[in-house]
Amino acid sequence: MTAIAQTPTETDAYNFAYLDEQTKRMIRRAILKGVAIPGYQVPFASREMPMPYGWGTGGVQVTAACLVPEDRLKVIDQGADDTTNAVSIRRFFQRTAGVAVTENTPEATVIQTRHRIPETPLTEGQILVYQVPIPEPLRFLEPRETETRRMHALEDYGLMHVKLYEDIARHGQIATSYDYPVKVEGRYVMDPSPIPKFDNPKMSDNAAIQLFGAGREQRIYALPPYTKVVSLDFEDHPFVASKADHPCGLCGSTDSYLDEVIMDDQGGRMFVCSDTNYCSTRREAGHIGAMAAPAPAQPQERRAE
Amino acid sequence: MYVAVKGGERAIENAHAWLAEERRGDPSVPELALDQIREQLKLAVNRVMAEGSLYDPDLAALAIKQSRGDLIESIFLMRAYRTTLPRFGVSRPVDTAAMACIRRISATFKDLPGGQILGPTFDYTHRLLDFALAAEGEAPRAPITEGAEPAAVPHVTEFLNRDGLIQEEPHSDETPGDLTRNPLELPANRPLRLQALARGDEGFVLSLAYSTQRGYGRTHAFVGELRIGLVAVEYDVPELGFAIHLADIELTECETVNQFKGSRSEPPQFTRGYGLVLGQSERKSISMSLVDRALRWRELGEDYIGAPAQDEEFVLSHCDNIQATGFLEHIKLPHYVDFQAELELVRRLRAEALELTGAPAMKEAAE
């Protein structure tokens, strides 16, 4: 029986990047098979992590298996570096791997994300790690793993096309706004994780390595650089990467994904970039949105905490 | 003028500090010691060990204290700690027939070799709040009968087995799968199912078992035997050439005897369901036996009637409370990017629908 006194409490009691070497090897093997079969979900023996399932345990395990001491890590949630879970995951790797961190997208070598792809195009030296809740794109059409596995094996995606077609019949368009299914290199239908469909086109032909980790569902999948990723659609109803039809109120960008922020009790609102680093970089470069303060001439006391 | 909300890091730190203060509660009340939890909340400790898949009462007590008595949170702490432990080897299978039983009952026989041993059970207590416990009292002492120490007693189902009345469980030396080391693959075999159920949430397994009793995959279960006691954990050391005794652990084992009228492939005979749980956990082990039996419909040639407890994929995919609570609670994390995408979609669909129906212009104010 373990004596409590011997229980490690210091973070240096844990291995580099928290996971033990055998676990990392297992994850690394799964990543390599995922890279070799783009879009195919490789089962892996996901471990219990010190954060709950649903908080990004899959992404955290993939990141842990990829990190080297020289990395500069960026973590975003909803596109923002300062959302609480992004802060928490970034701190976890600062403590357990001692890696440098950054909010600046071009500087990062590894980026872990939940729900967004950064607006700034990624480059060849980068790895983008997605946190995935439900990796199976067919899951909500067919709940059984035994069935969906067979469908992927037979490349039988009729069910998905029927669903999208029914959407069009009922709504006049495909009524999926995020987590929009894609087909990889003409073979596997893949779940892009719950990114808004606005981000889907960024997955295709991306210079970075894109890795997907689903901890609770025990799946890893991958898109090597320059992989062809096509959002499912129909010739007469082509895929549209839509977003709110506004410019960013802070930086004026017209081509970035926007959050809608409620300003007051009267329903006043503004639209701002969801990618906080993209937005601040633009503002530093002198781009000013319609609702931004001109220049921080005087200190702003009333900051929301 | 809008300023995006910052300060996530400080907010987290403050929340942690507040949590620590709340955990301690009123500092004028003496702090709980781990040995108090271990000794006086033993059934909670047992559940945390069982579903945490780690037999260590001291750590389980710590987890309960740290989690303010939230047992699923405690189980999570145990699991996360367990993951970090190196695996030195694999013990011999424990021999529950050699269990030193403190409790052993059979519902299928009035009396039997080894006798009915009630042990420390709530079964016949009257559920009246005992206000004497509210005051600090003497440590109660139970009378001790000479020569009645816990001893090994034979398994009840072996009696039925001798007459060929119960389905034979074929002996196997095959190494069972390990859910903690390999991803669950479906369909799963019985050892994997049992492993998942043993780690599974007590409430979930209980409800599934209950549903079979109410007709959703009825299995006509009798408790053939329920036993609780200590078993030896032995480890073969290759360099020594013999097994060494590592420790004794407490287990609860249940074997149900299920009426079975026979099927296409099997003659009429009794069949079995099996439950084995770390620590003293009768409810869990009985529940597990019923669900195990319900899941065996295929091998016994029974009909699948679509009952939840018969559905292996449904049961195994949803019995783990750490997975379940994580995914359930994660919906409180920010999802505003996806919600924004849905907002755009709903607005567009609404606009088009209203246009089609020729309804008066939308109430812009509400938009």
Add this chain to the structure above:
Amino acid sequence: MNATALQGGFATPAHDSARAFRATLDALARPGTIQTVAGAQPPAPLSVAAGVLILTLTDGTTPVHLAGAWDCADVRDWITFQTGAPLVGPADAAFAVGAWNDLAPLDRFAIGTPDYPDRSATLIVECDALQAQGAQLTGSGIKDSARLSLPDAARVFAANHALFPLGLDFFFTAGDRLAGLPRSTKVEDN
């Protein structure tokens, strides 16, 4: 077991294997690129790069097949001591190491199943040299096209690619350099 088995492992396993994996990931995710790795000093005829791959990817759960001259006492002992990987015949291997001619015929190795195409062997092919010239590679991981010196005719690798999503994945090693060729890559002459 001889003394060489005890030497030549990673000096700082967590860091060495992390760096080695990143090079390995880059190699497989960007076919046609050649990566340099370090940290292993395996016994001959195992190259540094093959040794690094073995230390990084194998353990007691991954059966390894040694082909031809690589199936010698020094290499067997080194892998057994350093990784604990069981040494097996080609049909059961998760990884195989050797010269190209000794690994053939390739159909002895697992190519995965339609349900689980990932359950396929990874072949570590020891080469005399590696160059970014030779057969033309296109597909996932490659912007436009790339070239890589391969140990056999393009049609051999094209046949493996034709099995997609089943098939074998390759690492080619020479000295401390390695390149990757996943089954997804289309391989052509000229």
